Amino acid sequence: MNQSIGANTRNVALVGPYSSGKTSLLESLLFVTGAITRKGKISDRNTVSDSSTQARDRQMSVEVSVAHSQYQDLNFTFLDCPGSIEFASETYNALVGAGAAIIVCEPVVDRVLTLAPLLKFLDDWEIPHLIFINKMDRCNSHFNEVLQALKSVSSRPLVPQQYPIRQNNEIIGFIDLINEQAYHYHANSPADPVPLPDHLKEEEQIARQEMLETIAEFDDHLLEELLEDINPSREEILQDLKQELGADQIVPVFFGMAERDYGVRHLLTALVEETPAPTITANRRGLDPSADGDAVVQILKTYFTPQGGRLSLARIWQGTLNDGMALNGVR
Ligand SMILES: Nc1nc2c(ncn2[C@@H]2O[C@H](COP(=O)(O)OP(=O)(O)O)[C@@H](O)[C@H]2O)c(=O)[nH]1
Ligand SMILES: [Mg+2]
Numbered sequence: 001m002n003q004s005i006g007a008n009t010r011n012v013a014l015v016g017p018y019s020s021g022k023t024s025l026l027e028s029l030l031f032v033t034g035a036i037t038r039k040g041k042i043s044d045r046n047t048v049s050d051s052s053t054q055a056r057d058r059q060m061s062v063e064v065s066v067a068h069s070q071y072q073d074l075n076f077t078f079l080d081c082p083g084s085i086e087f088a089s090e091t092y093n094a095l096v097g098a099g100a101a102i103i104v105c106e107p108v109v110d111r112v113l114t115l116a117p118l119l120k121f122l123d124d125w126e127i128p129h130l131i132f133i134n135k136m137d138r139c140n141s142h143f144n145e146v147l148q149a150l151k152s153v154s155s156r157p158l159v160p161q162q163y164p165i166r167q168n169n170e171i172i173g174f175i176d177l178i179n180e181q182a183y184h185y186h187a188n189s190p191a192d193p194v195p196l197p198d199h200l201k202e203e204e205q206i207a208r209q210e211m212l213e214t215i216a217e218f219d220d221h222l223l224e225e226l227l228e229d230i231n232p233s234r235e236e237i238l239q240d241l242k243q244e245l246g247a248d249q250i251v252p253v254f255f256g257m258a259e260r261d262y263g264v265r266h267l268l269t270a271l272v273e274e275t276p277a278p279t280i281t282a283n284r285r286g287l288d289p290s291a292d293g294d295a296v297v298q299i300l301k302t303y304f305t306p307q308g309g310r311l312s313l314a315r316i317w318q319g320t321l322n323d324g325m326a327l328n329g330v331r
Contacts, residue, residue: 006075006278007277007278007279008073008074008075008277009074009075009077009099009277009278010074010075010076010077010099010100010271010275010278011077011079011097011098011099011100011278011315012076012077012078012079012098012099012100012101012102012271012275013078013079013081013091013094013095013098013100013101013102014026014078014079014080014081014101014102014104015081015083015091015095015101015102015103015104015118016083016103016104016105016115016118017083017105017106017111017114017115018082018083019083020083020104020105020106020111020134020135021104021106021134021135021258021259022080022081022083022104023042023047023049023080024041024042024047024134024258024259025102025104025132025134025258025264026047026048026049026067026078026080027039027040027041027047027048027049027258028258028259028261028264029069029076029078029264029267029268030048030067030069030078031261032261032264032265032268033069033070033071033076033268034069035067035068035069035070036048041259048065048067049065049067049080063082063090063301063303064079064080064081064082064090064091064093064094064300064301064313065079065080066078066079066080066313067080071268071271071272072272074271074272076271079094079098079300079313081094081095090301092121093300093301094300094301094313095121095122095125095127096125096127096298096300096315097298097300097314097315098127098315099128099275099276099277099278099280099281100127100128100129100130100245100271100275100276101122101127101128101129101130102129102130102131102132102267103115103118103119103122103129103130103131103132104132104134104258105131105132105133105134105150106133106134106135106138107133107134107135107136107138107139107140107141107143107146107255108138108140108141108146109141109145109146109149112146112149112150112153113149113152113153115150115153116153119153119154119155120155122248123155123156123248126247126248126284127248127281128245128246128247128248128275128276128281129248129251130245130251130252130253130254130270130274131150131158131251131252131253131254132254132255132256132258132263132267133146133253133254133255133256134255134256134257134258135257135258136164136171136255136256136257136262136263137170137171137257137260139164139171143164143255147160147253150253154251156248156249156250156251157214157217157249157250157251158214158250158251158252158253159211159214159215159241159250159251159252159253160177160207160210160211160252160253161176161177161178161211161241161252161253161254161270162174162175162176162177162253162254162255162263162266163175163177163200163203163204163207164255165182165184165197165200171185171255172184172185173185173191173192173194174191174255174256174263174266175196175200175204175207176266177204177207177208177211178211178234178237178238179234180196180204180208181193181196182194182195182196182197182200183266185257185260185262185263187260188261190265191262191263191265191266212226212232212237213226214250215237215240215241215244215250216240218240218243218244218247218249218250219240219243219244221236222236222237222240238273238274241273241274242273242274242275242276245274245275245276246275246276246280246281247284252270252274254266254267254270282317282318285317287317287318288318289316289317289318289319291318291319292319293318293319294318294319295316295318295319295320295321295325295327296316296317296318296319297314297315297316297317297319297321297327298314298315298317299312299313299314300313300314300315301313
């Protein structure tokens with residue numbers, strides 16, 4: 001084994017309240033990226049994460065579990081963190097080593113408000129984070145009310161990048177506010193591009209303008225363009241999003257239904273285009289991953305395997321980790 005952190009690596013933690021759908025989202029991310037060919041279900045007790053007997057019996061995550069996947073040249077490591085308060089320290093320990101976190105929450109105002117301590121932790125540690133509002137099939141409140149509740153608990157401005165399309169009180173798709181392209185969800189396949197519905201054009205414009213103005217708070221060039229009524233390019237918007245998310249200045253917001261893989265490909269694309277390379281996070285912590293000096297490694301979690309061995313999950317901040325190497329004099 002010879003491990004160091006490459007520019008095409010992304011460590012992404014899935015966090016959020018108990019039962020918001022983190023383990024389901026991980027299963028969906030692994031399925032959509034082809035890491036698994038069949039999806040497990042929480043109710044069938046056969047998901048990749050929650051594989052321990054304790055987790056299966058309680059039907060909830062009791063410790064951090066790790067899964068790998070590849071998507072568009074990036075190597076993803078996903079950390080599925082338990083949401084229950086009893087395991088909060090487990091989650092916080094793992095988060096410190098993550099390059100980005102996805103907060104998975106439900107579109108329910110009361111539950112959104114319980115995110116305050118988690119958001120505070122992420123901001124205290126300047127861990128870039130985005131929000132995935134899951135279970136949109138259960139969205140009984142108005143989407144804007146859910147966003148307002150999220151805004152009330154986040155010290156960083158939110159940047160919703162999607163707008164919901166409803167039909168008969170059901171969310172059937174979304175508008176991508178960057179490309180101004182509408183999509184309808186499609187069972188077992190990627191969402192279908194459809195023309196922007198006429199009745200949503202005005203709301204879409206308002207949502208997009210709000211998104212751009214928020215991003216422009218951190219980019220004078222974009223602000224000037226907006227003042228001069230110039231429509232910024234997709235590249236410029238994405239570059240800003242990446243930079244500002246990487247600096248934990250903004251919180252991008254997405255939504256979907258993990259159980260049906262709805263919105264998950266779009267979320268993955270955002271992870272590819274917007275999450276920072278590991279160097280960015282390391283540099284902010286005063287470390288340089290490209291330096292040849294001593295290895296700096298942080299143990300996020302130690303597992304005690306059924307065979308009696310110990311297995312540690314570590315974040316390599318700097319240098320290279322080799323088999324049998326001594327760190328701080330300990331092998
Ligand atoms: N209605 C609905 N239920 C979902 C969705 N995603 C997950 N669930 C269900 O929500 C429950 C909790 O999911 P789980 O992934 O274990 O949540 P976790 O505690 O955050 O890991 C399970 O019963 C899932 O089947 C969704 O998109 N819609
Ligand atoms: Mg779970």
